[in-house]
Amino acid sequence: xxxxxxxxxxxxxxxxxxxxxxxxxxxxxxxxxxxxxxxxxxxxxxxxxxxxxxxxxxxxxxxxxxxxxxxxxxxxxxxxxxxxxxxxxxxxxxxxxxxxxxxxxxxxxxxxxxxxxxxxxxxxxxxxxxxxxxxxxxxxxxxxxxxx
Amino acid sequence: xxxxxxxxxxxxxxxxxxxxxxxxxxxxxxxxxxxxxxxxxxxxxxxxxxxxxxxxxxxxxxxxxxxxxxxxxxxxxxxxxxxxxxxxxxxxxxxxxxxxxxxxxxxxxxxxxxxxxxxxxxxxxxxxxxxxxxxxxxxxxxxxxxxxxxxxxxxxxxxxxxxxxxxxxxxxxxx
Numbered sequence: 001x002x003x004x005x006x007x008x009x010x011x012x013x014x015x016x017x018x019x020x021x022x023x024x025x026x027x028x029x030x031x032x033x034x035x036x037x038x039x040x041x042x043x044x045x046x047x048x049x050x051x052x053x054x055x056x057x058x059x060x061x062x063x064x065x066x067x068x069x070x071x072x073x074x075x076x077x078x079x080x081x082x083x084x085x086x087x088x089x090x091x092x093x094x095x096x097x098x099x100x101x102x103x104x105x106x107x108x109x110x111x112x113x114x115x116x117x118x119x120x121x122x123x124x125x126x127x128x129x130x131x132x133x134x135x136x137x138x139x140x141x142x143x144x145x146x147x148x
Numbered sequence: 149x150x151x152x153x154x155x156x157x158x159x160x161x162x163x164x165x166x167x168x169x170x171x172x173x174x175x176x177x178x179x180x181x182x183x184x185x186x187x188x189x190x191x192x193x194x195x196x197x198x199x200x201x202x203x204x205x206x207x208x209x210x211x212x213x214x215x216x217x218x219x220x221x222x223x224x225x226x227x228x229x230x231x232x233x234x235x236x237x238x239x240x241x242x243x244x245x246x247x248x249x250x251x252x253x254x255x256x257x258x259x260x261x262x263x264x265x266x267x268x269x270x271x272x273x274x275x276x277x278x279x280x281x282x283x284x285x286x287x288x289x290x291x292x293x294x295x296x297x298x299x300x301x302x303x304x305x306x307x308x309x310x311x312x313x314x315x316x317x318x319x320x321x322x323x
Binding site: 011012013014015016017018019020023027030044045047070072073075076078093095096098099100102103108110111117120121122124126127128129131132133135136137140141144 | 153155158163178193237245274278284287295299301
């Protein structure tokens with residue numbers, strides 16, 4: 001679980017990690033922040049895990065929020081957070097780990113558009129630790145929205 | 149507005165996923181996310197327990213078949229047992245779907261596989277590089293597509309195993 005080793009920008013991504021997605025879904029179902037989880041296409045072949053964040057926890061102006069999770073058997077992943085606002089704008093960001101020529105394998109796509117990416121460093125890359133970091137960050141975001 | 153922090157310090161002493169879980173559940177959950185041989189001490193770090201406690205629970209999970217153990221290494225290494233977990237997934241499919249539903253789903257997946265072969269002009273997804281694109285988003289999209297293609301091929305095998313189980317009343321070998 002040490003620091004991310006450098007890896008070549010080649011090779012092939014692994015298939016979706018069925019066990020990890022099921023593990024994360026099990027924990028998301030116990031989250032007070034999350035009202036619903038769903039697998040795409042279904043629980044027999046989980047490729048993408050959707051989690052619907054409780055819109056009632058946001059101040060007025062945010063009408064929906066969701067988190068889309070992919071996890072690959074190669075240990076790569078993507079956590080995509082998207083808020084939809086009343087004025088139809090979006091506020092989104094993404095925690096990613098995959099080889100690319102622009103950033104570290106582990107990087108973060110900055111809000112509000114999730115286009116620009118910066119390198120990210122985390123002490124553990126275990127799926128449950130990444131999950132906790134992302135949910136803590138979303139909680140921080142909700143708090144910031146109330147303070148403004 | 150304060151800047152968004154993608155990796156905040158956890159406000160609690162326990163990590164979020166650990167709350168309300170006993171030591172065995174934590175070791176079990178950590179093991180489910182371990183995909184390469186890992187010493188008990190590293191698993192204990194993530195599970196927030198002593199290496200001895202982790203080892204005790206991992207050995208128990210190994211006896212149950214959920215975790216596989218490599219005793220040749222020093223220290224002994226553990227990871228989740230993919231074969232066991234695949235069989236468990238196939239059993240659930242065999243239990244919940246009819247043989248006809250399984251066969252239908254396999255033919256849909258076969259079509260999906262043919263579409264990917266056309267799209268990438270190749271039959272082996274492991275030969276297609278996911279990362280040699282110019283833009284970051286293109287890499288991301290391609291990586292997802294190649295991953296799902298590999299998932300389709302793997303799931304066809306999973307449903308084939310489920311069909312065998314369903315046709316043999318839950319057994320791998322006809323009685």
